Each structure stands twice: as structure tokens, then as C-alpha cells.
Amino acid sequence: MRTDSHLDGSSELRLPERQTHARTTPRVQAFDAWIRGRFVDLNTELEDLYAAQEHRTRVEGVGDALKAALVEEGRELIVALLEEGNTDEGFDRNFELLGNVGYYMAACRRHEITEPSRERVSPLTEASALALHLGASVGTVPRFVSSHMETYNRAVDGVYRTFTWREDETIFLDYNTRSALAYMRAADALVRVHPMGVSHPATHDLLVDARRALDDVLALNVELAERLDVTEFFHCVRPYYKPYRVGSQEYRGANAGDFAAFNQVDVLLGLCSPADPGYSAIVMEKFLYLTPKEQDRLRDTFRYPNLLDSFLEQHDLADRPWFIAHASAFLEVCASHAAVARQHHDVLVGDFITAPSQSLAESELHGITASGPPLEVLLRSLEKLRDLRSAADRDDISTRHADIERLRRLVAAS
């Protein structure tokens, strides 16, 4: 149990109401307080039991009393919310409540209280009903998504929602959130170039801003890899992000990539193309895992021409000072994006997923990834993304390698 000043003996948050639950009903508040206190205690105690075993992937039959308490206490609070009906507290509050139901359902999945391959309908009937109602009202999938853990994870006196009190979960989330925000800064800068054009004097500033933001992403992700413990992440953090059923439908897990910014940067730079069916399929699949505002941003991006094409189309102006300065700055943005993509695949995925998976038996690999496909299939598709983002020289897929080289030569020749 967490012992700092935020908790009293019963793990309830002790904060003035106005700070914690402005504009919500007492039942919403009660569920939120449970999710932020007792729920975290129960998960942490269960994690301690799993970690104490020789084979820590064994979950079934361990801590059954704690699991029963988790299911029943959560269910009682959810039944009260269902009876209350939709009190329409606005997007932020409804989305937060969906996150709380999602945390409960994801924890039940992690502790194998539910298991989508074992069931055709989620046994969490009341939670499913509430999640479906909320999902339909906010316009997202009815499960918890990355925004619930990151950009919509409201902190109360410096503490945001987590599944456990274990330090590595907050290390992972702190860095993921800051890294996603830095990606958003890069996307915000790039999206402003299009209406002004690549030759506009202010475009240089925007490209420098985008490059700096991506350099921040890289620095954060490198630090994350240094601070995060591989075993803790693999066994105690990632299992909460698995797919689970809501009603009869199975929804894939939370994925750090579920923000528009990553794809905005890909497409605006011109390194990934909306005309590439493989890439567009990745984007299409993602839509409902984003908040509606993020969905709008992503849709918008697909309407713009890209910067690489814009520079190449003006190749006859390559000796102009603006072209040399702006194209050089653009190539630096691409280099930073490539460095982030390589570090993500080679270090974050390589060290934190691929390497620890190798010591597991085939049966234990089930559900190891957020999206659900077998690990080697997922790794191939992530490798392809890395190579598109870094404009790698590949002959089996179409990357912008030759065009980036052409732009480099134009800059070098001037």
C-alpha cells in the first residue's frame, strides 16, 4: 500500500471535494475514489503475490480472495452508476468515467477474472453495459484507451490514476505522456506549414520547432529506456493493456501510438502516404481509439499535401536561399523522426518486449501485445513502420528513400 500523505488508513484520497470531483455526482465520486485508492491497493497486492512465485506469469488460482473483492466492490459501485443513468456531465467527465470502468475491466482481464478467448460475452455484465453507454455518448470505443492513461489522466494533488503503486508504472506513464506531448508539439508546428507554403519566411521557424520537439521525444524515450526495469514493465505494467471484451465484442488493448500526432508527423513530412493501403489500414484501425478531437486532427491531416513533395515540386528554385535553408531544416526534422522510430523499435520494443518474450513458453505468449496478433506478425509490421519513418533503402516496400536522397543532393548542389 502507498504510504504517503495522500492516503489515510482506508486508502481514500483526502482532498477537498472541489479539487477532486467538481461537477460530478456522489456515485461518480465514490467510484473515482475507489479506483484511485482501494482498487490500486488490490492490484498491487495481487502483483506482489505473482512476483513472489517462481513462475511469475502464473495468475490463475493466486489471490482468489483479493480478486473476488476486486470484482464485487467494483460491481456494486457500477450498479449504482447504472441506476443513476447518464447524468451528462460533459465530455471530460463522461470520458473520465469511461476510463474508470475501463480500468476496472482491464484489471479483471489482467488477473484472468475474464479472458476473451475463454468467453463469448464478458461476464462483467454491468460494467459492459455502463462502458457501452459511455462509449456511445463520447464517440470512442467502450474501453479504456491511451488518452485515459495520459492526456486525460487527471491528477489530484500530483497523483494521477494508475493500476498499481509500483514505481515502474509511473515511470512508464510519465515518460509516455511527456513524449506524446512533445510529438504533439511537432505535429502542431508541421500542420501550420501547409497554409503558408514551404517558402514562407516563418516556415523555417516551424521546421526548427518540429525538429526540437522530436529531439525532445528522443531524449525522453532514451531516458525511459534507462530508467524502466524490463522485468517490472513486462510482468507488472504491460499486462494491464491487454485486449478485453465489452459485451460480446473484443477490443484491442491500449497502445502508446493512439494519438493523431504520430501519424500527422508521418504524413505531413511525406514519409508515409495515405495512398499506401497498409499504412492507411493502420490509421483507420486507430480512429475509434482516439478522442473525437484527435479523430478530427487525424482526418484533417489526410487532406493536406506533404512537405517532401512540396520541396521536390519546386526543384527549379533549389538555388534560392530560402530553399536551401528550409529544405535543410526539413531534412533535419526527417532525421529526428527517423532516430525516434529506430530507438522505439530497436530499443523500446526490442529490449522491453522481444527480449523478455524469448524466455516464455508459446502458451504464455498469448495476449502479450496490445493489438493481439502473434508477436512475430506485430514485429514485422512495426519494422515496416520504422523503415517508412526512416526512409530506409528497402526494395520490398515503397519508402521515400530515393526522394529524400534527391532532396539532399539538391541542397548539397546549391
Ligand code: HEM
Ligand atoms: C517501454 C516503452 C515502450 C514499449 C515497450 C513500446 C512497445 C510498443 C509496441 C509493442 C507497439 C505495438 C502495439 C501493440 O502492442 O500491439 C507499440 C506501438 C507504438 N508505440 Fe510504443 N512502446 C513504448 C513506448 C512508446 C513511447 C514512449 C512512444 C512515443 C510517445 C511510443 C510510440 C508508439 C507508436 C507511435 C506506436 C504505434 C505504431 C503506429 O501505429 O504508429 N511507444 N509500441
